[in-house]
Amino acid sequence: MSFPRPGGCECEAIRYQLTSDPITVYACHCTDCQTATGASFALSMYVDRDAVELLRGEPKLREFDLSDGRVRRALVCAACGTALWGKNRNLPELLNLQPGTLDDTSWFRPVGHIWARSAQPWVTIPPEALRYEKQLDDPLALVRAWKSRPDTPLPAVRPALDT
Numbered sequence: 001m002s003f004p005r006p007g008g009c010e011c012e013a014i015r016y017q018l019t020s021d022p023i024t025v026y027a028c029h030c031t032d033c034q035t036a037t038g039a040s041f042a043l044s045m046y047v048d049r050d051a052v053e054l055l056r057g058e059p060k061l062r063e064f065d066l067s068d069g070r071v072r073r074a075l076v077c078a079a080c081g082t083a084l085w086g087k088n089r090n091l092p093e094l095l096n097l098q099p100g101t102l103d104d105t106s107w108f109r110p111v112g113h114i115w116a117r118s119a120q121p122w123v124t125i126p127p128e129a130l131r132y133e134k135q136l137d138d139p140l141a142l143v144r145a146w147k148s149r150p151d152t153p154l155p156a157v158r159p160a161l162d163t
Ligand SMILES: [Zn+2]
Pocket: 009, 010, 011, 012, 013, 014, 077, 078, 079, 080, 081, 082
């Protein structure tokens, strides 16, 4: 596994690269996420803000007022509407990357699944993943699970194998 990893929006007006390993990756099966994505669950890949480098284009900040008073902030492509990443006011140093916008999505899988109680009935949550029926009580558990996943990349500097 290596970085940078390129990605972009559907119309390719915006291209970016992810330059380092994420903080964690998880899936949310809450009904809000099902509605917002129009799909079965939302994937969240938290990354350092500095780990996303724009290569082309400039996503636009869109703020969406939700019926319960929350505001969803998303950086989207103004041309095609693809949401690229979100911003969380409580975590200003991180971005919530939409990992489906990466060109290659084969190298990650969510280490945790939240709001499993409302997962669509055909969705199977792998037994090795962290499972939460509702909201997360300890977000750091997802960070630890990501760091200890079996396919964690090796550190950049490795001892020589031939000595
Ligand atoms: Zn686009």
